[in-house]
Amino acid sequence: MARKRSIVPEEADIWLGVLLDAVFDPTARHQLDLARSADLANQVLLEKGGHREALRRLTARDGKTQLLGIASDLTTYPDDYTSQRAAELLLVWAERWIQPEDWGRFAARVRKRRQKYRDGDKR
Numbered sequence: 357m358a359r360k361r362s363i364v365p366e367e368a369d370i371w372l373g374v375l376l377d378a379v380f381d382p383t384a385r386h387q388l389d390l391a392r393s394a395d396l397a398n399q400v401l402l403e404k405g406g407h408r409e410a411l412r413r414l415t416a417r418d419g420k421t422q423l424l425g426i427a428s429d430l431t432t433y434p435d436d437y438t439s440q441r442a443a444e445l446l447l448v449w450a451e452r453w454i455q456p457e458d459w460g461r462f463a464a465r466v467r468k469r470r471q472k473y474r475d476g477d478k479r
Contacts, residue, residue, distance in 0.1 A: 361447060361459060367466060368442035370473070372427060374465045375446065379423055386461050390416035393453045419453045 363371050378388045394414040426445050430437055437445075454462060 361450065363443040363447045363450070365439035365443040367470060368430075368439050368446055370466050370469050371443070371446050371450075371462075372430065374462055374469065375423060375450070376427060378462065379420055386458075386465055388419075388454065388458065390419035390453060393419060393455060396455070397452060419449075422449055423453075 374386075375388075377384045378386050379390065381387075394416055397414050426449060430442050430445075450459075450462075
């Protein structure tokens with residue numbers, strides 16, 4: 357059984373940076389395949405009894421838009437979001453858009469960035 361996903365609240369900013377890189381940086385080593393995630397989510401909706409014509413089909417653009425919305429809110433209104441709430445929002449997004457086999461790669465990337473930050477390389 358796979359481990360339950362979690363985002364440590366104090367690392368929400370690091371997760372946000374890793375996810376933005378994975379979605380928008382074409383040179384990133386760990387890019388997300390949002391189109392695949394959208395197709396899988398649409399398939400689950402169909403299997404739950406939804407009718408193809410009635411469903412609003414998710415696209416990769418939806419994943420990008422949702423992540424940008426979270427990033428915008430967290431940066432525009434930082435006093436309105438605790439680190440716990442930021443972690444919760446990012447985790448909800450990740451549950452929909454990051455496939456289980458990709459989760460470990462992103463968690464490792466966060467650990468690497470956290471270590472760099474602790475070692476004094478705050479770029």
